[in-house]
Amino acid sequence: MTEKAAGLRLREETIHNDPIVSLLELEGRFDAEGLPQVLAEIERCRAAGSKRFLVDLEKVSFIGSAGIGIFLSLVEELNGEGGGVVFLGVPEAIRRIFDVLNVLEFLDLRDRKESAMKTLLGASVDATT
Amino acid sequence: MRDEEDPRAAASAGSAACPRSPDGEEVPTILDKPNGATYELSIPARIEAVGPLCAFLNTIGECHGLTEVDLQALEISAYETSLNIIEHAYGFDPEARILIRISLGLRRVCIAFIDHGTGIDPEMIPPPDVRDPNVRRRGRGFGLQIIRKSVNRMRYRRLPSGENRFFILKELARNGYRDAGLFAMRGGDTA
Numbered sequence: 194m195t196e197k198a199a200g201l202r203l204r205e206e207t208i209h210n211d212p213i214v215s216l217l218e219l220e221g222r223f224d225a226e227g228l229p230q231v232l233a234e235i236e237r238c239r240a241a242g243s244k245r246f247l248v249d250l251e252k253v254s255f256i257g258s259a260g261i262g263i264f265l266s267l268v269e270e271l272n273g274e275g276g277g278v279v280f281l282g283v284p285e286a287i288r289r290i291f292d293v294l295n296v297l298e299f300l301d302l303r304d305r306k307e308s309a310m311k312t313l314l315g316a317s318v319d320a321t322t
Numbered sequence: 323m324r325d326e327e328d329p330r331a332a333a334s335a336g337s338a339a340c341p342r343s344p345d346g347e348e349v350p351t352i353l354d355k356p357n358g359a360t361y362e363l364s365i366p367a368r369i370e371a372v373g374p375l376c377a378f379l380n381t382i383g384e385c386h387g388l389t390e391v392d393l394q395a396l397e398i399s400a401y402e403t404s405l406n407i408i409e410h411a412y413g414f415d416p417e418a419r420i421l422i423r424i425s426l427g428l429r430r431v432c433i434a435f436i437d438h439g440t441g442i443d444p445e446m447i448p449p450p451d452v453r454d455p456n457v458r459r460r461g462r463g464f465g466l467q468i469i470r471k472s473v474n475r476m477r478y479r480r481l482p483s484g485e486n487r488f489f490i491l492k493e494l495a496r497n498g499y500r501d502a503g504l505f506a507m508r509g510g511d512t513a
Contacts, residue, residue: 258464261487299452
């Protein structure tokens, strides 16, 4: 778990290898100070060949519009490449912001990791990781 | 009389629970008003100053008994407004400052943001069309829409002097205001 930006901790882990699924676990405030750190991690995973991201927001207390923009942009990019992004454990306060922006229909939000993995890997794959 | 001139108020403002500005100045500056509370602070127009502003807003909001939902709406609105000023009005000028005045009343909270940068009327900026994949792919331009949807009213004025004033007003979900004894203020409805 790294802690570069004030108030944001970010952990990345490859949780499935073929295809690669990257878990991004964020904790704390995801504001403008944390953007470079998250962008860099996403870029690093993308460069390593990951087209599937599980973004765990359960412990995020705040997210700004630029953070939402990064996620929306990632969703659009990966959908166009046959990949995908699933958001896990999205707190109610963050759901409200997604809702006021009318972007909920473009995002895949899940409460359970198993369900998120099935979505990312396809229903036929037994996602027990 | 400004409470900061009162040694008792100064001691209260300097308590451990009272945050400091990024410059190390004690905040809040409590303005004495007969029927409410107004806090005024000046922050550097820098990204790293916005987090402390949010923390400050949360501290006084909790002291006044605002609900979590109201506080979250105010926090995200203040955050997005400040970032817009830093980026668009001041173009990341590290020397620039933003004056922020937070007025808490019985049923509403009003926050005024005052800057001297390039004036941008939010009324002239249309909401982002999120149905357009290009808008989503670009991933920018959502801040003002969050503000619009999070508060009940917003207003912008540019004065002939070149001063920009942006106001946001949030009606409270219930009568959340209470006298925040921590800051030695009187309760009441100013808004």
